Amino acid sequence: MKIHNREALKKLSFIDFNVLNVNIDKKIKEITFRLDGALHLINGIKEELGEGYLKIINYAEIEITSYNARNKSKTQQAEDNYENLNQLCEIDLNDDLVNIKGFAEQTYNWLEFKISGGELIGEFKDKN
Structure with a gap:
């Protein structure tokens, strides 16, 4: 399932799933959050999805706070020296801002990724 629409992405939940890795490519201004699954919530029905990713391409700015x-x-953590997320607990999608929050893999500190600009894409495998 590939999703390009922010409203559709707001119907995904990641609370029960692990972040496999976070990759930031500063050269092409792209950040990818790879997850082991997601829940798609639509019309009161929960559909479990398999492994996939959230990707922001051509972002304008990123701020990582621990x-x-x-x-x-x-x-503040640098784009080339940041701690990986273990759990993605919250995601706020506004017009031009993506705010991703969760627990760090090593320290269990609360991490916040504020990403402005760019196009948000999500793609997850069907669980069936």
Whole structure:
């Protein structure tokens, strides 16, 4: 299932699935979140989807912030030196902003990826 429409992407849930990896290509301004699945919620029906990705191509800007709850600190992470997500817990899709939040793989800090501009695409395998 390939999705190019932000409204359709808002009907996906990732809370019960793992992030396999996050890849940022600064040269072509592309970020890919590869996941082991998703739930498609439509008309009150949940359809489980297989492995796939969310991709933002030709983004304008990206900001990655790590929040450490223990010492109440936050740090900015660079596009070429960031911690991988383990779980994608929240995704906010606005007109020109994608805000992806979840727990980091190594430190379990709360990570926030704010991505402005670009085209958002999602593609997931059918589970059947």
